[in-house]
Structure formats: C-alpha cells, structure tokens
Amino acid sequence: MLEDRPWEAVGLTEEEYRRCRELLGREPNHLELGLVGLMWSEHCSYKTSKVHLAKLPNEGPGVLQGPGENAGVIDLGDGLALAFKIESHNHPSAIEPLQGAATGVGGILRDIITMGAHPIAILDSLRFGLLEAPRNRYLFAGVVAGIGWYGNCFGCPTVGGEVYCEPVYDGNPLVNAMCLGLVRTAGIIRGRAEGPGNPVLLAGAPTGRDGIHGASLLASREFDEKAEERRPSVQVGDPFLGKLLLEACLEARDTGLLVGVNDLGAAGLTSACSETASRAGTGIELELDEVPRREPGMTPYEVMLSESQERMLIIARQGGEEVIARIFRRWGLEAKIIGRVTADGMIRVREGGRMVAEVPAAALTREAPVYHRPERAAERPVLDLGALPDLAPSQAGAWLARLMGSANLASREWVYRQYDHLVGVNTALRPGSDAAVLRFKDRPGGVAAAVDGNGRHCWLAPRLGGALAVAEAARNLTVSGARPVALTNCLNFGNPERPEIMWEFREVIEGMAEACRALGTPVTGGNVSFYNETLGQNIYPTPVVGMVGLLDDIAHVTRQGFQSAGDRIILLGRTRDDLGGGEYLKLAHGLVAGPPPGLDLEAEVRVQALCLEAIRAGMVRSAHDCSDGGLAVALAEMAVAGGEGARGLDVDLAAAGGSRLDTLLFGETPSRIVLAVAPAAAEGLLALARRHGVAAVELGVVTDGRVVLRQGGRTLVDEATADLEAAWKGALPCLMAG
Amino acid sequence: MRWRARVWVTLRAGVLDPQGAATRSALVSLGFTGVQTVRAGKFLELELVAASREEADRQVADMCRRLLANPVTEDFRYELEGCQEG
Amino acid sequence: MRWRARVWVTLRAGVLDPQGAATRSALVSLGFTGVQTVRAGKFLELELVAASREEADRQVADMCRRLLANPVTEDFRYELEGCQEG
Amino acid sequence: MRFGVVVFPGSNCERDCFHLVDQVLGRPVRYVWHQDTALERVDCVILPGGFSYGDYLRPGAIARFSPVMGAVAEHAGAGGLVLGICNGFQILLEAGLLPGAMLRNRSLQFQCQDVFLRVEDVETAFTRLCRPGQVLKVPIKHGDGNYHVDPEDLAARGRVVFRYSEADGRVTPEANPNGSMANIAGLANLEGNVVGLMPHPEVSAEEVLGGTDGRVLLESAVRYWEERGPC
Numbered sequence A: 001m002l003e004d005r006p007w008e009a010v011g012l013t014e015e016e017y018r019r020c021r022e023l024l025g026r027e028p029n030h031l032e033l034g035l036v037g038l039m040w041s042e043h044c045s046y047k048t049s050k051v052h053l054a055k056l057p058n059e060g061p062g063v064l065q066g067p068g069e070n071a072g073v074i075d076l077g078d079g080l081a082l083a084f085k086i087e088s089h090n091h092p093s094a095i096e097p098l099q100g101a102a103t104g105v106g107g108i109l110r111d112i113i114t115m116g117a118h119p120i121a122i123l124d125s126l127r128f129g130l131l132e133a134p135r136n137r138y139l140f141a142g143v144v145a146g147i148g149w150y151g152n153c154f155g156c157p158t159v160g161g162e163v164y165c166e167p168v169y170d171g172n173p174l175v176n177a178m179c180l181g182l183v184r185t186a187g188i189i190r191g192r193a194e195g196p197g198n199p200v201l202l203a204g205a206p207t208g209r210d211g212i213h214g215a216s217l218l219a220s221r222e223f224d225e226k227a228e229e230r231r232p233s234v235q236v237g238d239p240f241l242g243k244l245l246l247e248a249c250l251e252a253r254d255t256g257l258l259v260g261v262n263d264l265g266a267a268g269l270t271s272a273c274s275e276t277a278s279r280a281g282t283g284i285e286l287e288l289d290e291v292p293r294r295e296p297g298m299t300p301y302e303v304m305l306s307e308s309q310e311r312m313l314i315i316a317r318q319g320g321e322e323v324i325a326r327i328f329r330r331w332g333l334e335a336k337i338i339g340r341v342t343a344d345g346m347i348r349v350r351e352g353g354r355m356v357a358e359v360p361a362a363a364l365t366r367e368a369p370v371y372h373r374p375e376r377a378a379e380r381p382v383l384d385l386g387a388l389p390d391l392a393p394s395q396a397g398a399w400l401a402r403l404m405g406s407a408n409l410a411s412r413e414w415v416y417r418q419y420d421h422l423v424g425v426n427t428a429l430r431p432g433s434d435a436a437v438l439r440f441k442d443r444p445g446g447v448a449a450a451v452d453g454n455g456r457h458c459w460l461a462p463r464l465g466g467a468l469a470v471a472e473a474a475r476n477l478t479v480s481g482a483r484p485v486a487l488t489n490c491l492n493f494g495n496p497e498r499p500e501i502m503w504e505f506r507e508v509i510e511g512m513a514e515a516c517r518a519l520g521t522p523v524t525g526g527n528v529s530f531y532n533e534t535l536g537q538n539i540y541p542t543p544v545v546g547m548v549g550l551l552d553d554i555a556h557v558t559r560q561g562f563q564s565a566g567d568r569i570i571l572l573g574r575t576r577d578d579l580g581g582g583e584y585l586k587l588a589h590g591l592v593a594g595p596p597p598g599l600d601l602e603a604e605v606r607v608q609a610l611c612l613e614a615i616r617a618g619m620v621r622s623a624h625d626c627s628d629g630g631l632a633v634a635l636a637e638m639a640v641a642g643g644e645g646a647r648g649l650d651v652d653l654a655a656a657g658g659s660r661l662d663t664l665l666f667g668e669t670p671s672r673i674v675l676a677v678a679p680a681a682a683e684g685l686l687a688l689a690r691r692h693g694v695a696a697v698e699l700g701v702v703t704d705g706r707v708v709l710r711q712g713g714r715t716l717v718d719e720a721t722a723d724l725e726a727a728w729k730g731a732l733p734c735l736m737a738g
Numbered sequence B, C: 001m002r003w004r005a006r007v008w009v010t011l012r013a014g015v016l017d018p019q020g021a022a023t024r025s026a027l028v029s030l031g032f033t034g035v036q037t038v039r040a041g042k043f044l045e046l047e048l049v050a051a052s053r054e055e056a057d058r059q060v061a062d063m064c065r066r067l068l069a070n071p072v073t074e075d076f077r078y079e080l081e082g083c084q085e086g
Numbered sequence D: 001m002r003f004g005v006v007v008f009p010g011s012n013c014e015r016d017c018f019h020l021v022d023q024v025l026g027r028p029v030r031y032v033w034h035q036d037t038a039l040e041r042v043d044c045v046i047l048p049g050g051f052s053y054g055d056y057l058r059p060g061a062i063a064r065f066s067p068v069m070g071a072v073a074e075h076a077g078a079g080g081l082v083l084g085i086c087n088g089f090q091i092l093l094e095a096g097l098l099p100g101a102m103l104r105n106r107s108l109q110f111q112c113q114d115v116f117l118r119v120e121d122v123e124t125a126f127t128r129l130c131r132p133g134q135v136l137k138v139p140i141k142h143g144d145g146n147y148h149v150d151p152e153d154l155a156a157r158g159r160v161v162f163r164y165s166e167a168d169g170r171v172t173p174e175a176n177p178n179g180s181m182a183n184i185a186g187l188a189n190l191e192g193n194v195v196g197l198m199p200h201p202e203v204s205a206e207e208v209l210g211g212t213d214g215r216v217l218l219e220s221a222v223r224y225w226e227e228r229g230p231c
C-alpha cells in the first residue's frame, strides 16, 4: 500500500524510516508512519537540540521538577510551589496572528494546569519585522489582540513581556508566551500514565480537524510561499472553554483521583499518550471510537493527529472516573474514557474493533533519533569604534528624544493596555517597570517575573548574547526587589540543518549555562523553535529567558519611577566604551556590528547582591537597570515614570565612566543599576557598595519637570520630561496607526 | 455615482466557531430545542462613490480580500446596488 | 422538517458604530477613498427542525427578540428557507 | 450582612470579589451557582466581572437567561442589594434591571488602565459613604464598555452614579476611555439598591494593589444594610 518514498509525506528521511522499521520489526502501516513522523519531527522530538540542552544546569536546592515535564516547579516553602514554563507559537502566528497567538497562550496555560497548578500570570515575548510595513503591523496588532483575547477571557493576567522589531523577523514573527501557576506541593500532578488498568480520559472540547500536521509541517520546516496553502490547519481557540477546563481540572485535582494529566498540544493525542506512557514506563490502549468528535467522517489518522484546542488527557484512579466525569459535566464539559493504561509499553490504537496501530511508546519518544548536526562558526561584523565620529554635545538632547521614541525602546503601554494585567488581584507591580511582581495572598512575600532576550546581541556574539540574556533577566528581577531563583527558556533559531545556525545554537546555550551557574539560577524547562527561516532569511538567534524570583516581603517591591524630589541618584557599576550591538549605533550610524558589551559575571553577581541587600535594608526608593539605550535612556525612563513632583533629575555624569560621549550616554554596558535613595541613605549606600566591591558614584538628585544631564561644567541634555514622555508614549500608537 | 454594497463574511467550512456553538447551546437551553447548528458571521453595509459599476465591484472585491475578510479563516460574498444621491 | 434561517443583526440608526467607523477609516487609509460610510453588523446562519414554516418562522422571530438582538441598540431581519434532509 | 458572589460559566473575577468581601472587608460571603434558583441567606449579591459564556454574541446576553437571574431580579425587587461589576453590569443591562446597552469601546481594543470616577449620586446603597463629587481611582479592564442609552429611558429607569473624569473631577472628553455616552461609568436603578459599573472596585481595595478607593462601595453597602435592616 505504501508509495515509493513513504517517508517524505510525513517529513522523515529515508534513514529515519529505516530506523522506524527496525524499532517496529516490520513495515509501519500508514497510520503508524504518521504517528512516528509526527513524534520524530523536530518540534516533538528535540532530536537536534537534545544533546546541547543537556548542558544547561537544571538542579538547585529549590527545584521540585526540572525539565521533562509539562512545566518546571520550584519550592516556595510551607507547602506551596510555583510551576512555570515558556513556549513558542511562532509559525501559527505567522499564518493567522490572532488565533496563532491565542492558541499559544491557551497551550501554555494548559501546561501549567496539568501540573495541578492555578495559573497566576502570563508574560509574552514578541518579535516582528519593522512596523513601517503594513504586514508587520497587521501581525503585531493581531498577535496582541489574540494574546489579550485568550488571557483576558480566561482570566489570567498578562503582566509583562517584551517587544523588539528587526528586519530579520519580517515574515517570521516570534510569539513566546510564559505562564506561572501556584500549586500545593502535595498536589503536584505529573504527566505520567501510571498504574496499568487505570482509565484514560479525554476531557474538554470535541476533536475536529484543526491543525492536523501542525507540528511536523509548520513548526519543523522553513517557510516558503506554499505556507499559504497549509492554511486550513489553523487551530481556533476558545478561551471560554479553556476557563471551564481550568475550573473542572482544579476541582478534579482536589478529589485526589487524578493520577496523571497531560494537555493536548502539538501532535494531539499521539503526543499526549506516548509521552505520558513513556514517562511512566507503561503503555496505553485507545478505543478511538470513544473519542468525541466535532465532525463526521474523521479517519483514525486525523483523530490521532488533530490539534483541536481545549482538551486534556487525564489518567484517573480506577473507579474514580464517574466522579471526574460528573465534575466536568457540571462545568458543561465532557470527560470520556477513551482507553486504559497497560503494562507492556505499547501504544495500541483500536477502531471499529480493529487494531489500527501498535507502536512502542518508547519508539515514539525516547528512542527517536538524536543528531549531532554539523556546525560552523560564522564571522560577524565588528565595529571599529576609533573610526566612528563621537556624538556632538549639541546633539545629545535630540538623540535622547529620538531613542526614547524608537520602536525598540518606546513605551509598551499600547501593548499591555490591551491585556488585563490585574485580574486575580495579585499584581503588586504592573507592567511598565523592570519586572512584574505578584503578591501571595496567604503569606508576606511575592513572586517576580521577567522575560528577556536580545537577538541582535546573540547574532553578533552568540555565547555572550546567551549570557547577557540571563544576566539581564536576573537584573530586572533584582532591581524590582526579588531574588532570582530559576528560569525557563524559549530558544528561537533558524534552520538547524545549516551549520552556522547549529553553531549559534550551541554557543548560545553554553553562554546561558555559564551565566546560570554564576547567578545560581537553574533551568527548569523550556522550548525550542527551529526553522525560523523565511525564503532563505534566518532570524537572529533569539533565546528568550523567562526568569522568576522571590520576595520575602512584598514591601520590597521597587519601581523604576522616582518617588520624591531631593532623592540622591547613584549609579552602580562601571561604564565602558560599549557601543557594539546597541540601539544608538543602529539608529545613528545604521550599523549592526559587534561585539556586544562584554559581561563580567562576577561583577554582575556582586552588583545584584548589593542592590538586593540595599533594597531589603530599606535604603532604596527607586531602581532601574541600564539596558537598551544605555544610561541616559535609563535615567529618562525613571523621570518619566516618576510620581507627582518627582518627574525630573539633575545629574553630572563626569564620574560615570566612558571616554566618549556616545558610549557614556547611550552605551549599553551591562551590570549597571541606577538607584534613587533618600538623602540620608546615600552615604550608607556608598559604604555598602564599597563593602561589596562594587563601583558606585553619586550622580545627582531627583528634581521635577526636566531631565538635565551634565558633564563637568557642561550641560549635555536639558529637556522637559513631558516632551520626552510624549516621544516615548506616542511612538507605538503612532507607528501602529500607519 | 454612489453605490451600496452588502458584504457577508462567514467562517470557512471546518473552522471552529466557538461563538456559534455557544449561541446554539444558549438557544437550546432557552427551549429552542430544534436548533441544530449556528454559524456566526459578519455583515457589513458600505456606501461608496465610484465611477462605474465595474469600478465599484472591483473595489469592493478588493476591500474584502484585503481587509474585511481574513482569507485564512473566512469566506466573503457581496452584493452591489446603485443608490440615489441622498 | 429542516429549515435554514439567515439572520441579520444591525445597529439601529442613530447608534454610533465604533467598528463601522474604524473599518471605514482603515479602508480609506488603504486607498479606498470613495468609501463614505460603513455599518457593521452580525450575520447568523441557523439550521433548525420545526414542524411547519409557520412554526419555524415563529421560533426564529422569537430567538431574535429574546437573544440574538438587543432591542436597545440593534434591529434584526431574517429569511427562512426549507432545506433538504441531509 | 451576608454577601453572595454569582459564578457564571466564564466569570473570572468571582474569586477576586470573594477575596474582597472575605479578606478585606471581613464579612461572610459565599458563591452562588448560576443554576441556583434562589438566593438563600444573601443580602447583597455581586455579579462579578469576566466573560460569561465567552461574551459570545454580546457580553451578558447569554448569562442573563441563567436561572439565577430570576432570583436576582426578585431579590432586587424586594429591596435586596445588587452590585454588577463590568461583565456583571453588562448582564444587568441585558436583563433589563438597569437601562441601556454596551457597545464596543471606541478604540475597538480591550483597555486595562486606571481611571478616575466622579461620584454623581451619593444616595445609592453603594455610594452613601462618598462625598458628593468625590473622585475615586479605580481601574477598568474591558472591551465593551461604551455605554449607550436612550436619555428618556435613562431618566425613567435609572440614575447616573459614576462618570469618568479627570483626577480633579472635571468630566472631559479626554477622560472618557471608551466613548460612553455622557462619560457614564456606572448607574443605579431609581431605588438605588441595584448598581452597575464598568470599573473594578475589587482591584483597588488594597494598598499593595495600588489603592483602596474601591472599598467605599462595599463599605457603603454594609452601612446601608446596617441602618435599614433587611426589607
């Protein structure tokens, strides 16, 4: 029955087909080949990334669940734990931005729910081509509307994120969503099909023909004109059903009758069954006729591969199925037995009394091929700083305004205003500062979260870029008053069959691993998205780090905005002549050239430790890290975000470092933090900095109304804060209006 | 010349319609138990100025393709009629 | 008997239509400068089982009045046709 | 005084409202299921925000037919207290307990932001502890809050309780976040025992969340109930 080159139709190589035949000990039938093709796709099998992901440190004192489950979990003490995970939905969002982004959010929410956790926050990391192009505006608007639609309706606040626009993301936007959830430590559920004889239930929405072959055809292949023809495979989200599913799952969890839970995402039933069985070392036998369907005439192939949304696979304790079904019915949902756990490690699929597929769960998962793909280091443009004319002092003010209003630095309010960032009544630090903070209702502390990743840095110097992403995420938590604890990551890369991309991939991971070790933040999970290539153009290597941190006391929440005039402004860390890879270099000179700013991990650790200690000691009124746009932009942002009567500053940057004006104002040297402290605390803070071995200089004072930057006797910038604010706030709405 | 266009935008077959499904079950629970399916779509009425029927027709088709309908998930249909100057 | 009903729900005259206004300005900025007005509404397709045309008609009118349209802001209109058993 | 928070399929602020009454106010509260047909032992019923039935068709259009809404109407008719927040307000409008209807926001976008509300009527059960003209800072988060009403209908059946304003209380077009007629953000019935508003008082009831202005609504209700006693 099989055609000439049967492997091609399911995206396998001839070699992989041979391996499949060996594992089965016979020719696979059409359905079996489909299952294998899907599960061995890059998206499901991680066949290319596995060997490198193993280098990320994943253990630490607080880690209750590392990589390999639906989400990582860390211990919060006193019987409470935090589950969190990030995931990409890049290719679906390129085809249908609203539904693609919405179903991405739905998917990550379900990942958290499967752990037995109640989602408490979402963050989103987005990349688009330049917004001057209508297509990119359409994608951006659609993605934001889709994230908002799903998250708002579901009732989980979207509290933070990031957006960058670069030409390399033209036609290949990135949409990464992270979710955090709370779970009682004793109630953590895992995606394991334990206990032969236990019933396997399919709960939630009926199964339709949505997204068939999404995983293998969309996420595991580069983009070309034919992508348009794959359109009917878009999945459609239903956040209303998603919310009902949450409520039913939480209620079912509390019965203690759930043995294992897995969501149905990429590769649908096939993936959920083989993964839960493989994790537990068991098998699953499915009666496909029992699967509730939305459309008549679906083939076993379609039922097994469907990516219909808002579904969960539940392995229940024997005898508990009726109680669970009743709970789901109360919420207007079906939870139906579609199979049983078996002892022999086989995934068996029966339809109409006939066995239609019989494959070892391990063959679909653990025994999938693993590749060490070839790599080749690439040359990247290097900046000759000496040949670059410095910024003229008379232009400093104009360039500050220009940077504040650039697409990559401007206020993200246009985005987060469309997200309900308050539902749940936990949001203690709203979007607009360095990290988001959620308070705990039953204890004094809270949790902070931030997502960071600078693709331009990673393209110019992948290893350094990977480390910088981790350091910046940690710094964003620290300045907000939290101790960085652990992270999840989403690795968005081009086509791994190109040696240059593999080199980027390995380098980024090794850089991240180094930084994770230095900062003591293990990686508890993540996601890899390869094949972000459109018509031969690969995206920048874009790792997105989603980090979580803890606050012992919610009173430690620290904002970037100034609080009272007269507060002293102190810069921690040294400024070097770092212009490479920066926003100013690109805008002012049209250059994307490296290397990006170097990172001294020891200095980074010290400056963060100091900042946190100062915050905990109650010395700090405002804190903000220097990142994109450098020191001048960081200072201006603190003024713009300032409270009444504290929307300005007067500082002298002479002691800040940097031998050039452009690097002093706009250079992006990392490991720098700007603090504002009460006048009486300034001396103490400087002393504390000396004890920590951190360079610290007092720059000036908080004022109101104007941003004044001087150098020695000379005034470099003297701008009305309101004007800078107008440029900063107006930029995105204006760009999006076309 | 002034024209009136009526545009129907409907979901493509096979595309899930959560709105239609929710509306159907609401109708059933209101006692309209005979309702089998509901599909929800959009209806737009446009007035436009164009030199000729052909021109108006070309423009409306273009609007549908470019903005009014999402080709990934939706189909469209329209009717055109001349209307009196108001 | 099986019936197909097409229901149009449109905003009442005098009610501001933010969606229509936004659609119009989007069309104008796409270059369709002849577009004078756009009014946005809903279009629902229902299939229902009812004993007679009168019965189906009565039911659809009832659905519109009770659920499908909000009398404060919306008008409705419908068409009914018999359809083949499928 | 006992509170009830109705849970519709798709409500998503029910836990927040429960937390407000239970933890912030320290009053007895329980959930009321959308299929319940009576509001036993509830003096003040809260219809919470969210997306009941996914807001499909129109916000509140499907929820208003829930069995519990019959009980809510009866409760209101008997002088019991009813507070509809956001989606809860939309349900009250659809149910005809308050006049008018909601359209999409003028921006066509969901909007989540702090707004200022000028209190226009301090005679309702939920505003009697306010000063006339007092300005409250309370966030909104909705996509369909663009209020529309026939002025005669409004005069005959309702009272304006809150208007979107500037921080100093001036009611200006700029302060109107969604295009609502006459900046209307909240209403009461003529008797003043049923109040609906788009902003979310439960999100501005604790310092840690950025403000406590929203508390006054429920504190007013408690005071009202204590003074009047059950009707």
Ligand SMILES: Nc1ncnc2c1ncn2[C@@H]1O[C@H](COP(=O)(O)OP(=O)(O)O)[C@@H](O)[C@H]1O
Pocket: A123, A124, A125, A126, A158, A159, A160, A161, A162, A163, A412, A415, A416, A430, A431, A432, A433, A434, A435, A436, A451, A452, A476, A627, A628
């Ligand atoms: N896509 C988004 N969704 C929600 N919030 C966002 C998004 N993008 C940016 N933000 C918020 O805007 C603020 C500024 O973001 P960003 O400039 O990336 O911060 P940083 O430079 O400190 O990493 C942060 O509070 C961030 O959470």
Ligand SMILES: [Mg+2]
Pocket: A434, A476, A624, A625, A627
């Ligand atoms: Mg920052």
